[in-house]
Amino acid sequence: MAIITDYSTLRTAVSDYLARSDLSGFVPNFIQNCESTIYKDLRIRAMETALSVTISGGVATVPTAFVELKFAYVSTSPVQVLDWVPPEMIYARYPVRSGAEIPKDISIAGANFIFGPYPGNYTINGIYYARLTALSDSNTTNWFTTYAPDLLLYGALLEAAPFMMDDKRIATWQTFYQKAYSAVANEEKRKRSAGGSIATRLG
Numbered sequence: 669m670a671i672i673t674d675y676s677t678l679r680t681a682v683s684d685y686l687a688r689s690d691l692s693g694f695v696p697n698f699i700q701n702c703e704s705t706i707y708k709d710l711r712i713r714a715m716e717t718a719l720s721v722t723i724s725g726g727v728a729t730v731p732t733a734f735v736e737l738k739f740a741y742v743s744t745s746p747v748q749v750l751d752w753v754p755p756e757m758i759y760a761r762y763p764v765r766s767g768a769e770i771p772k773d774i775s776i777a778g779a780n781f782i783f784g785p786y787p788g789n790y791t792i793n794g795i796y797y798a799r800l801t802a803l804s805d806s807n808t809t810n811w812f813t814t815y816a817p818d819l820l821l822y823g824a825l826l827e828a829a830p831f832m833m834d835d836k837r838i839a840t841w842q843t844f845y846q847k848a849y850s851a852v853a854n855e856e857k858r859k860r861s862a863g864g865s866i867a868t869r870l871g
Contacts, residue, residue: 675804681821685821685841688831697827702823714800715800719740719793721791722792723788723789727782730780740793765786771786772785822844
């Protein structure tokens with residue numbers, strides 16, 4: 669059984685677990701779908717990316733691989749922290765879509781950040797969660813292959829489930845996937861809370 673250290677050994681491990689030669693050509697798809705599923709819910713520090721965009725014409729371009737905004741602020745003095753709101757609220761609160769105000773709210777419409785009130789050409793900084801570069805023959809490792817290979821393995825096996833029909837191993841893979849997912853999420857939670865006081869952490 670292959671020890672998972674990179675994309676190649678992950679593919680081998682998935683194929684070994686499936687034990688189905690007719691599915692070997694689908695393994696890259698299973699891995700790709702697994703990565704997509706992970707990013708729907710999981711938020712880890714490895715995904716945190718610095719945000720720096722400039723407003724032009726009332727909007728700013730959403731970065732490639734953007735998943736979710738952690739926080740953002742206008743680089744004024746003092747800084748103006750932005751509140752995330754649904755896009756329809758931007759238009760309801762600020763129906764006048766012209767001007768050059770310091771924005772207070774931020775949302776996304778299509779491929780752009782939108783703001784309220786209608787902003788001037790300010791710089792927006794902050795942190796957002798981004799997808800890591802997808803695993804491939806040219807990008808063979810990422811945070812998950814190093815720190816959570818079991819999450820990738822069992823996630824990819826579950827993506828094969830539609831082909832496996834009534835294979836009884838699916839329930840086992842689901843259990844191990846949830847265990848691996850919870851382990852990553854709980855570790856992330858512990859690391860984020862580690863900055864508090866000892867009294868707070870022991871309370």
